[in-house]
Structures are given as C-alpha cells and as structure tokens.
Amino acid sequence: MNEAAAAAKTGLDFTLLAEDGAARRGLIATAHGPVKTPAFMTVGTAGTVKGLTSEQVRASGAEIILGNTYHLMLRPGAERVARLGGLHRFMNWLGPILTDSGGYQVMSLQELRKITEEGVTFRSHLDGERHNLTPERAVEIQELLDSNITMVLDECTPFPATETEAKDSMERSMRWAARCRSAFTRRPGYGLFGIVQGGVYPNLRRASAEALIEIGFDGYAVGGLAVGEGQAAMFDVLDATVPHLPQAQPRYLMGVGKPADIVGAVQRGIDMFDCVLPTRSGRTGQAFTRRGSVNIRNARHQDDPRPLDPDCPCPTCADYSRAYLHHLFKAKEMLGPILLTRHNLHYYQELMAGLRQAIEDRRLDHFVADFAQQQSGGDIAPL
Amino acid sequence: MNEAAAAAKTGLDFTLLAEDGAARRGLIATAHGPVKTPAFMTVGTAGTVKGLTSEQVRASGAEIILGNTYHLMLRPGAERVARLGGLHRFMNWLGPILTDSGGYQVMSLQELRKITEEGVTFRSHLDGERHNLTPERAVEIQELLDSNITMVLDECTPFPATETEAKDSMERSMRWAARCRSAFTRRPGYGLFGIVQGGVYPNLRRASAEALIEIGFDGYAVGGLAVGEGQAAMFDVLDATVPHLPQAQPRYLMGVGKPADIVGAVQRGIDMFDCVLPTRSGRTGQAFTRRGSVNIRNARHQDDPRPLDPDCPCPTCADYSRAYLHHLFKAKEMLGPILLTRHNLHYYQELMAGLRQAIEDRRLDHFVADFAQQQSGGDIAPL
Numbered sequence: 001m002n003e004a005a006a007a008a009k010t011g012l013d014f015t016l017l018a019e020d021g022a023a024r025r026g027l028i029a030t031a032h033g034p035v036k037t038p039a040f041m042t043v044g045t046a047g048t049v050k051g052l053t054s055e056q057v058r059a060s061g062a063e064i065i066l067g068n069t070y071h072l073m074l075r076p077g078a079e080r081v082a083r084l085g086g087l088h089r090f091m092n093w094l095g096p097i098l099t100d101s102g103g104y105q106v107m108s109l110q111e112l113r114k115i116t117e118e119g120v121t122f123r124s125h126l127d128g129e130r131h132n133l134t135p136e137r138a139v140e141i142q143e144l145l146d147s148n149i150t151m152v153l154d155e156c157t158p159f160p161a162t163e164t165e166a167k168d169s170m171e172r173s174m175r176w177a178a179r180c181r182s183a184f185t186r187r188p189g190y191g192l193f194g195i196v197q198g199g200v201y202p203n204l205r206r207a208s209a210e211a212l213i214e215i216g217f218d219g220y221a222v223g224g225l226a227v228g229e230g231q232a233a234m235f236d237v238l239d240a241t242v243p244h245l246p247q248a249q250p251r252y253l254m255g256v257g258k259p260a261d262i263v264g265a266v267q268r269g270i271d272m273f274d275c276v277l278p279t280r281s282g283r284t285g286q287a288f289t290r291r292g293s294v295n296i297r298n299a300r301h302q303d304d305p306r307p308l309d310p311d312c313p314c315p316t317c318a319d320y321s322r323a324y325l326h327h328l329f330k331a332k333e334m335l336g337p338i339l340l341t342r343h344n345l346h347y348y349q350e351l352m353a354g355l356r357q358a359i360e361d362r363r364l365d366h367f368v369a370d371f372a373q374q375q376s377g378g379d380i381a382p383l
Numbered sequence: 384m385n386e387a388a389a390a391a392k393t394g395l396d397f398t399l400l401a402e403d404g405a406a407r408r409g410l411i412a413t414a415h416g417p418v419k420t421p422a423f424m425t426v427g428t429a430g431t432v433k434g435l436t437s438e439q440v441r442a443s444g445a446e447i448i449l450g451n452t453y454h455l456m457l458r459p460g461a462e463r464v465a466r467l468g469g470l471h472r473f474m475n476w477l478g479p480i481l482t483d484s485g486g487y488q489v490m491s492l493q494e495l496r497k498i499t500e501e502g503v504t505f506r507s508h509l510d511g512e513r514h515n516l517t518p519e520r521a522v523e524i525q526e527l528l529d530s531n532i533t534m535v536l537d538e539c540t541p542f543p544a545t546e547t548e549a550k551d552s553m554e555r556s557m558r559w560a561a562r563c564r565s566a567f568t569r570r571p572g573y574g575l576f577g578i579v580q581g582g583v584y585p586n587l588r589r590a591s592a593e594a595l596i597e598i599g600f601d602g603y604a605v606g607g608l609a610v611g612e613g614q615a616a617m618f619d620v621l622d623a624t625v626p627h628l629p630q631a632q633p634r635y636l637m638g639v640g641k642p643a644d645i646v647g648a649v650q651r652g653i654d655m656f657d658c659v660l661p662t663r664s665g666r667t668g669q670a671f672t673r674r675g676s677v678n679i680r681n682a683r684h685q686d687d688p689r690p691l692d693p694d695c696p697c698p699t700c701a702d703y704s705r706a707y708l709h710h711l712f713k714a715k716e717m718l719g720p721i722l723l724t725r726h727n728l729h730y731y732q733e734l735m736a737g738l739r740q741a742i743e744d745r746r747l748d749h750f751v752a753d754f755a756q757q758q759s760g761g762d763i764a765p766l
Contacts, residue, residue: 046710046714046716047707047710047711047716048711048717048718050716050717050718051717051718051721052718053698053702053718053721053722054702055698055702071714075710075713075714076685076706076710076713080685080686080706083686084686084688084704084706084707085688090704090706090707090710091707092702092703092707302459302463303463303467305467315436315438319436319437319438319475320475321467321473323459323463323467323473324430324467324473324474324475327429327430327458327459327473328430328431330458330459331429331430331454331458333429333430333431333433334431334433334434334717334720334721335431335433335434335435337717338434338436338717338721339436
C-alpha cells in the first residue's frame with residue numbers, strides 16, 4: 001500500500017506546515033481539538049497529571065495528554081470510565097488524549113505476566129487478580145476510555161536482545177498490530193498508531209516500518225527505546241527508522257525524554273513525545289531550566305530570593321523564590337512537588353514552542369546550537 | 384483604661400458595620416488590605432496552605448490566613464523569612480496574615496518543654512535542638528515574619544484543670560500579655576491581640592478579659608477552647624466572656640471549628656476564627672457540604688457522576704464528579720487532597736459570606752435555622 005492509500009484510511013487529519021531539514025512542523029486534528037507538532041504529551045497516568053488540576057496542565061501550554069491503559073483498566077476500570085462519559089470528562093481534560101496500550105507496563109511486571117501469541121495474561125499489582133490483555137482487548141479498552149489516539153498492543157523488546165530475539169519479538173508485534181487494526185473502529189478525529197520495534201537492528205526496524213505501512217495506520221510510533229541503550233544508540237535507531245516512515249502521518253517517539261533527547265529527535269523528524277521526566281522529577285525536587293537542571297533540595301538555595309529560572313515566564317518562577325521552594329521540599333509540603341511539576345511542564349512546553357517556531361523560521365540549527373550552549377552554561381552563580 | 388483609650392492605642396482600624404443581636408458585621412483594615420468579619424482564617428502552618436497555591440487560596444474567598452510561629456521559627460527560621468522580605472512575600476500571600484505565638488504548639492510538646500515565669504524552653508521536634516520562647520521573643524519572631532496580627536504568648540490551660548490551676552495559669556498569661564504589649568512595635572495596619580484564658584470558670588474568664596482590657600490590645604482572642612470541652616461548654620464560656628470584651632475591637636475564637644461551632648459563636652459575637660478542619664479533613668477525604676459531611680472514600684461514590692455538593696459554586700464541584708474524587712483517593716493521587724481541600728475552603732468561605740450577609744440583613748436567626756435544617760438533612764440520595 002502506498003502513502004496516499006494509507007492517508008486515505010486515516011481518521012486523523014495531519015497537516016505538514018513547514019519543514020527544516022528532516023524536522024517537521026505540523027498539526028494533528030482530533031475530535032477534541034488540534035495538536036501542534038512537534039508536541040510533548042504530558043503524562044496523566046491514572047487519570048490525573050500528578051499534583052495538578054487540569055486547568056493548571058492546560059495553562060502550561062499542553063494541548064494533549066497521555067493516559068495509561070494498564071493503570072486505568074485496573075482502577076477505576078475502563079467500563080466505569082465509559083459509563084461516566086469517557087476519560088476526558090472523567091478527569092476534566094477536554095483536549096485530545098492519547099493512551100498507550102498497556103503493553104509496556106504489563107511486560108515490566110516480569111514474574112506476574114505470561115506472553116503467548118494470543119496476548120498477555122498478568123496479575124494486577126494492586127490485588128493480584130488475573131487479567132487478560134489481547135490486541136483486541138487493548139483496543140476495546142482504549143475505545144471505552146474514548147482515547148483520541150489508540151496505540152496498538154506490542155511487545156516492548158527487552159534491551160539488550162540478540163537479533164533473533166528482537167526479530168521474533170518484532171514479528172509477533174506486527175501480527176498483533178494487524179489484529180489491532182481489525183479491531184479498531186474508525187471514526188473521524190480518532191486514530192490508531194502502529195509501533196515500530198526491532199531493537200537496535202536497522203534491518204529489523206526497516207522491516208517493522210514496512211510491515212506497519214502495509215497494514216496502514218494513522219500514525220507511526222518508534223517503540224522500545226529509552227530503555228537503557230543511551231542517546232547515541234537511540235539516535236542511530238531513529239536515523240535507521242524515520243526515513244522509512246510515511247511523510248503524511250505523525251511520528252511518535254515513545255517514552256522520550258530528556259530535553260536534549262527531544263531536540264535531537266525533532267531534528268531527525270519526530271513529531272510527538274511523552275515522558276514522565278518533568279512530572280516525576282518535579283516531585284523529587286529536580287527542576288529543568290534554561291541553564292540545565294537544578295536540585296532545589298540543595299542547601300545553596302535556602303537563602304536565594306531568585307526564581308528557579310530567571311528567564312521562565314511560568315507562574316512558579318513569577319511568584320516563588322528558590323528559598324521558598326527549598327523550604328517546601330525540606331518541610332515535605334505538597335506544594336513543593338506541585339510548584340516544581342508546574343514549572344517543569346511549562347519548561348517542556350516552552351521548549352516545544354521554541355522548536356516549532358524555529359522550524360517555521362527554518363533556523364532550527366541555530367536554535368539547537370543556542371540550546372546546547374545554554375544547557376552547558378551551568379546554573380546561575382550563587383549570590 | 385476605658386474602651387475609647389484602648390481604641391486610641393490601636394494600630395488596626397476596626398469598623399463595625401452592622402449588628403444583629405450579639406452578632407457583628409465588621410471590617411478590619413490592615414497594612415495588607417481589609418478583612419471582612421466574621422472571617423474564617425485559613426491555616427497555612429509552615430508557610431503554605433497545604434496543597435494549594437496562594438492563587439487558589441485567594442480564589443476560595445479567603446482574605447486572611449494564619450501562620451504558625453512554632454513551625455516557622457524552626458524552619459525556615461524567622462530571621463531567614465525576614466531577610467527574604469517577610470512571610471507575605473516568601474509564600475506569595477499578599478493579603479493580611481495573623482500569626483499565633485507558638486505557645487499552643489510548644490505547650491503540646493509535653494516531655495520536650497519546660498515552662499517558667501520567664502517563658503518556655505523546648506526541644507525542636509525536628510532535630511532536638513533547644514529553643515527559648517519568651518513573650519518578648521514571640522513578639523520579635525512575629526515582627527520578623529511581618530505578621531499583620533501578632534498574638535501574645537500565653538499558656539493554653541490544659542483541660543480539664545481545677546479552678547486553682549486555671550487561675551494560676553491565667554494569671555501568668557496575663558503577666559506575659561503585658562510583657563508582649565511592651566515588646567510590640569506599634570505600626571499603622573499592624574496589631575497585637577490579647578488572649579482571654581481561665582478555663583471553664585466564668586469568674587476567671589471575666590477577670591482575664593478585664594486584665595487584658597486594662598493593658599489594652601488591638602483585638603481580643605478567646606483561647607483554651609476546642610480542647611475537648613465540647614460545644615455546649617464552649618458556648619457557655621463564650622456567653623460568660625464575650626459580654627466583657629470591648630465593642631470597638633475584633634474578637635477571635637482560636638482554633639474553632641466545625642461549621643456549627645462557627646455559626647453558634649458568630650451568634651455570640653465572635654468576629655474571627657481559624658481551624659485546620661477544612662484543610663486537614665480535605666486531605667483525608669472528608670468534605671463539608673450544605674448537607675453535612677461526606678466521606679469520599681466510601682464505595683457508594685465510585686459510580687456517582689454528581690459533584691460533591693450540587694449547590695456549591697467552587698471549581699471542584701463545577702469540574703469533577705464524586706466518582707473521580709473517589710478514584711483519586713483510592714489511587715492515593717495528590718490531586719484528591721488538593722481538590723477536596725479547595726472545596727472545603729470554598730465551603731467555609733461561603734458559610735462566612737452567608738453569615739455576613741445575614742447579619743447585614745438582620746436575618747441571622749433565619750440563616751441559622753436554614754443552616755441547621757440543611758445540615759441535618761443528610762447527603763443527597765444515591766442514584
């Protein structure tokens with residue numbers, strides 16, 4: 001099947017607005033509104049972006065969030081969310097939502113799960129109850145949640161894996177992808193994404209991309225990365241994979257990443273990202289700034305009246321000092337994680353906005369050089 | 384000293400706008416803005432109202448918050464807060480702040496503290512370090528914090544106490560109150576409040592009130608209540624105390640209380656309240672509503688699409704269902720305590736606004752009757 005035919009099958013309208021080298025500036029139209037790409041999707045694991053109201057998430061610049069099928073299927077349950085009007089209404093996030101398939105979390109249960117050709121059986125980490133996750137059920141759950149972008153169930157190939165292991169795993173994922181495509185209900189403004197696997201092996205990545213294109217999806221994800229292979233190997237995989245993906249659909253690098261990972265992946269033609277890093281780091285006192293990362297628990301901040309990031313327009317930096325944030329973390333006050341999470345999400349969204357503008361202006365190389373220089377400059381000097 | 388002389392000494396302007404029976408509708412002018420009374424002061428123990436940004440606290444209708452001297456003197460330290468521009472700026476709360484004297488928390492340390500005529504020595508619950516808290520130091524700390532309303536250091540008489548114990552304790556508190564008055568720096572828009580003690584003994588309460596009026600304060604608090612004596616005994620103490628307090632200054636019932644306690648105390652002429660109940664209950668899943676209290680952790684809420692309180696205009700009730708709030712608490716998500724705290728603070732502020740309007744309209748009796756009927760009606764029926 002050629003690209004035009006694949007595009008005709010799409011339930012998601014994707015418009016390419018500008019290109020700069022391999023990097024793309026685009027727009028995804030979903031039933032719950034548009035998403036400007038390159039986009040960072042904030043992770044709302046169990047129906048909440050930890051510590052923030054949905055208004056605060058929106059105010060960070062987020063247009064789309066990610067929900068985790070594994071967590072939501074166990075609690076509160078997909079059928080319950082459907083009865084309550086879907087995940088958007090349940091969590092008061094009225095914009096687009098992408099859900100993962102649950103596969104990644106289930107695979108990581110190790111002793112508690114068993115994989116067969118049919119799917120995965122596993123025991124809940126909450127109560128030990130047995131559950132089945134097949135490609136068809138993964139799609140059904142995501143449809144019950146009313147997810148705008150459904151991800152196919154795949155096997156996240158472990159790292160490291162031999163070429164034979166990676167090939168067997170990838171080929172099973174491709175058979176599961178075809179079953180997901182058959183199970184998926186096409187609706188305007190809703191889409192299904194395939195996931196390229198194949199470990200660190202360029203020939204497998206290419207074969208996986210071609211197999212998915214043959215099936216035809218609304219978007220193509222690169223999976224199985226950010227699992228310990230390192231940035232250089234990750235970029236190598238992108239270099240070996242992205243050229244084989246269609247121009248006309250969005251490309252999503254799953255679970256990535258650090259700001260520098262995102263910048264490098266955008267240069268390589270990736271349109272979408274998700275990562276727990278800004279939220280999880282925010283809860284433990286690590287802030288992302290234009291001058292690299294800052295550990296607010298460090299005693300050098302205890303008398304510092306300056307904001308986390310003097311160049312940041314977010315409400316945390318406008319209203320609160322490092323000294324105050326340091327105090328909140330030392331006193332284990334909830335507001336510390338809240339304010340740092342809010343800052344980190346703003347930082348990530350500002351980074352994406354900067355990347356989008358740079359691509360439109362065809363000066364991405366300058367943006368990347370400035371970014372690298374800023375990040376290597378170190379934190380503001382002590383007072 | 385008569386009332387007019389006491390008023391002349393005030394650094395806080397208090398205007399009585401309306402009366403209905405013993406109840407009063409007033410306005411306190413502070414250097415950081417006005418406070419409509421009767422007022423509920425949200426507790427921001429350690430420089431934060433737990434779980435909420437200062438914008439969210441303001442949006443709840445709060446005009447004044449309370450800071451705890453004990454917590455702040457230990458961490459981050461009063462001198463540090465002063466160097467950072469005072470507590471308002473430190474915590475980004477630009478409205479009025481009242482601070483307690485630290486006495487209540489220090490007294491409750493039991494084995495870790497020792498009381499003498501000079502003051503209290505105690506060991507920090509954080510690191511065991513020894514600290515002194517004298518009447519003079521309590522005032523100094525509150526001035527370093529830039530508190531708009533400073534409370535005198537007093538001994539919170541234990542309950543139960545014999546009349547002799549209550550008398551000895553009260554008389555020491557009166558000597559400390561005079562030392563606080565001497566130590567306090569008079570400034571426009573800042574005030575010092577005395578605290579009436581005397582346990583459940585009407586003659587001691589009256590003697591304490593008269594002693595404080597003789598010293599002369601900007602406001603008068605009733606202390607040593609809400610320590611296990613019960614609502615009836617508390618109201619008896621108010622009936623025996625409030626008639627002996629000046630008309631021209633605000634009256635503050637410390638550490639109170641449940642909604643019904645506040646309503647009854649307003650009827651008895653109290654102008655100001657503080658209590659951890661709405662914030663602490665919010666964190667444990669207990670919500671205050673117009674139909675009594677609701678435990679959101681109860682399984683009967685798990686499929687309920689309705690808000691906590693159908694008559695509540697707060698953002699939690701506008702945007703989130705009981706089913707969602709239940710899910711957040713079951714999943715131990717931070718957003719549960721955040722959303723319930725926000726609702727509870729709105730509920731308390733709506734209650735105070737209703738009381739103020741009823742006094743202005745001279746229909747407080749009707750308001751109280753409606754309130755009692757609503758509260759006794761029970762939660763909304765299951766679907």
